[in-house]
Amino acid sequence: MISNNYNILVNNDVVETKLQYHKTKDGIIFNIENDCNLNISHQFGPKVIINFNKNVKCFINSIYEVPAVEPIIDLNIEQNCHIDEFISFDDQLIDLKINRNVNVKDNAQYECSVASFNDCNIDYKIKIDLIGENASAIHNVACLNKDNYKKQFDVEIINNAINTSGVLNNFGVVKNSATLIFNGIGNIIKGARKSQAHQESKIITFDENVVAQANPYLIIDEADVEASHAAAVGQMDEEQLYYLQSRGISVDEASLLITYGYLKPILNKIKNDKLKNKLEKIIEDKVMI
Amino acid sequence: MSTLKITDLHVSVENKMILKGINLEVKTSEIHALMGPNGNGKSTLLSAIMGHPKYKIEKGSIYLDDINILDLSVDERSKAGLFLGMQYPTEVSGVTNADFLRAAMNAHSDKPISLFKFIKQLDSEVEKLKMKPDLAHRYLNEGFSGGEKKRNEMLHMNLLKPKFALLDEIDSGLDVDALQIVSDAINEMRSDKFGAIIVSHYERLFDLVKPTHVHILVDGKIVKSGGYELVKKIDNEGYDWIREELHIDLKEEVGNYDK
Ligand SMILES: Nc1ncnc2c1ncn2[C@@H]1O[C@H](COP(=O)(O)OP(=O)(O)OP(=O)(O)O)[C@@H](O)[C@H]1O
Ligand SMILES: [Mg+2]
Numbered sequence: 001m002i003s004n005n006y007n008i009l010v011n012n013d014v015v016e017t018k019l020q021y022h023k024t025k026d027g028i029i030f031n032i033e034n035d036c037n038l039n040i041s042h043q044f045g046p047k048v049i050i051n052f053n054k055n056v057k058c059f060i061n062s063i064y065e066v067p068a069v070e071p072i073i074d075l076n077i078e079q080n081c082h083i084d085e086f087i088s089f090d091d092q093l094i095d096l097k098i099n100r101n102v103n104v105k106d107n108a109q110y111e112c113s114v115a116s117f118n119d120c121n122i123d124y125k126i127k128i129d130l131i132g133e134n135a136s137a138i139h140n141v142a143c144l145n146k147d148n149y150k151k152q153f154d155v156e157i158i159n160n161a162i163n164t165s166g167v168l169n170n171f172g173v174v175k176n177s178a179t180l181i182f183n184g185i186g187n188i189i190k191g192a193r194k195s196q197a198h199q200e201s202k203i204i205t206f207d208e209n210v211v212a213q214a215n216p217y218l219i220i221d222e223a224d225v226e227a228s229h230a231a232a233v234g235q236m237d238e239e240q241l242y243y244l245q246s247r248g249i250s251v252d253e254a255s256l257l258i259t260y261g262y263l264k265p266i267l268n269k270i271k272n273d274k275l276k277n278k279l280e281k282i283i284e285d286k287v288m289i
Numbered sequence: 290m291s292t293l294k295i296t297d298l299h300v301s302v303e304n305k306m307i308l309k310g311i312n313l314e315v316k317t318s319e320i321h322a323l324m325g326p327n328g329n330g331k332s333t334l335l336s337a338i339m340g341h342p343k344y345k346i347e348k349g350s351i352y353l354d355d356i357n358i359l360d361l362s363v364d365e366r367s368k369a370g371l372f373l374g375m376q377y378p379t380e381v382s383g384v385t386n387a388d389f390l391r392a393a394m395n396a397h398s399d400k401p402i403s404l405f406k407f408i409k410q411l412d413s414e415v416e417k418l419k420m421k422p423d424l425a426h427r428y429l430n431e432g433f434s435g436g437e438k439k440r441n442e443m444l445h446m447n448l449l450k451p452k453f454a455l456l457d458e459i460d461s462g463l464d465v466d467a468l469q470i471v472s473d474a475i476n477e478m479r480s481d482k483f484g485a486i487i488v489s490h491y492e493r494l495f496d497l498v499k500p501t502h503v504h505i506l507v508d509g510k511i512v513k514s515g516g517y518e519l520v521k522k523i524d525n526e527g528y529d530w531i532r533e534e535l536h537i538d539l540k541e542e543v544g545n546y547d548k
Binding site: 238240242243247249251253260261262265 | 339340341342362363364366367368372373375378379380381382383384388389390392393396397428445449
């Protein structure tokens with residue numbers, strides 16, 4: 001159990017935290033030297049750079065809160081670190097553009113789960129560079145989008161070194177006339193032998209007016225690797241809706257049950273239990289009302 | 290006492306008329322057996338009563354006492370007291386049988402059922418139906434065997450306690466022991482507050498669950514009604530005699546559907 005907890009709140013020039021930091025022209029830099037839990041509320045303003053020293057274990061709880069507009073964050077993860085991150089969004093958000101860069105060094109692990117259930121526009125971009133041998137990353141997105149909102153998730157994992165492993169999963173449900181786009185980008189650089197790049201993106205649509213895309217891009221420049229991708233956009237099964245309704249469940253509740261059932265299997269893709277529990281709770285809260 | 294009354298019901302699917310004037314009145318305490326050759330509209334009738342969106346009512350009416358069933362959505366029909374045990378129960382991944390049943394039971398009552406009370410009822414029904422206990426906690430019908438799905442439909446019926454059950458080939462895929470268990474479950478429901486329309490091709494089921502009425506549905510119409518003797522006759526002779534007796538060209542009808 002990690003007992004050190006720190007909060008970081010960045011809103012324009014205001015930085016609230018008990019941690020040491022430096023303001024530089026590149027952004028606000030934090031150096032994390034010991035195991036800890038970090039709560040990051042990133043609202044606005046300058047780029048945040050968090051450097052994790054070797055061997056650090058950290059659980060990050062990142063919340064994007066109003067008036068978040070275009071927050072940029074870099075995580076530099078040194079050798080043997082073990083970093084888990086849970087990303088969620090405040091209900092008040094309307095429009096959000098996120099840019100994240102994560103560098104993962106030798107034997108370090110990064111696992112991230114994104115829970116996007118609120119009504120807002122999101123343009124989420126993350127680039128994870130596996131730059132040291134045996135570095136690994138898992139990135140999961142669970143998303144529900146409805147009304148007229150537009151959400152796009154571009155998740156890119158680059159295998160730059162030998163025996164690195166990148167896994168990304170995107171599970172989404174779209175309703176009404178909302179837009180949901182998953183772009184999964186896997187890139188294995190020449191020389192990154194024995195590496196793995198796996199991705200699965202799936203979306204179910206509840207209405208004809210939605211825009212839904214699950215696009216896999218795999219760029220592989222090395223022969224000695226393992227890679228796979230599965231991408232599917234499918235319609236909600238009317239027979240399921242009918243079956244649930246025939247037992248007295250209203251259309252609305254039935255469609256929530258189906259949504260819940262569709263998103264839940266992403267939990268099996270998550271390694272870290274705390275991440276799993278947090279996502280499960282959010283799916284239950286947001287979907288099952 | 291309640292009455293389910295179907296009058297001059299015409300139903301089409303994808304612009305093809307399947308039911309061509311069904312008249313049927315079922316009261317609680319009655320069990321109506323519905324038999325007939327493959328592809329003649331038995332499932333269509335049950336689905337139309339339940340309100341499957343694919344089946345279009347072209348003419349006629351369905352009343353449950355003084356409620357016009359055709360005005361109700363599918364879930365409202367369930368809450369009004371109708372239950373359809375399906376010929377092919379749908380699989381719903383990610384939704385556990387138990388969670389779903391609890392939601393369904395809550396939808397049927399004014400105040401939510403306590404978890405404790407629910408589990409007690411569920412366990413006792415699961416045991417009565419001799420179902421594997423894990424089936425209650427698995428995803429709805431997903432990977433259930435044919436017989437397990439049918440027993441699960443009975444589990445739903447027993448917990449939801451409908452006024453009228455529409456059971457579509459509930460006996461297909463059941464082994465001898467399971468058939469006995471399912472029949473017992475139906476018989477246990479029998480009372481002056483419960484009626485049923487049961488579709489089956491086999492005498493074995495109606496031997497165990499004795500119908501009060503028997504109907505034969507051919508080409509979208511009930512062409513003959515009677516008592517248990519009709520079940521016996523069909524079991525012995527098939528449906529050829531109907532063609533002769535009523536001058537219906539059954540062969541051609543069946544032949545068309547076989548293609
Ligand atoms: N959803 C559908 N789409 C197209 N045709 C349908 C549909 N449902 C039923 N039909 C057609 O309607 C006719 C009656 O079908 P139905 O399922 O009611 O027969 P049944 O009497 O229950 O037969 P069985 O004894 O084989 O179960 C058949 O010709 C069938 O192909
Ligand atoms: Mg049928």
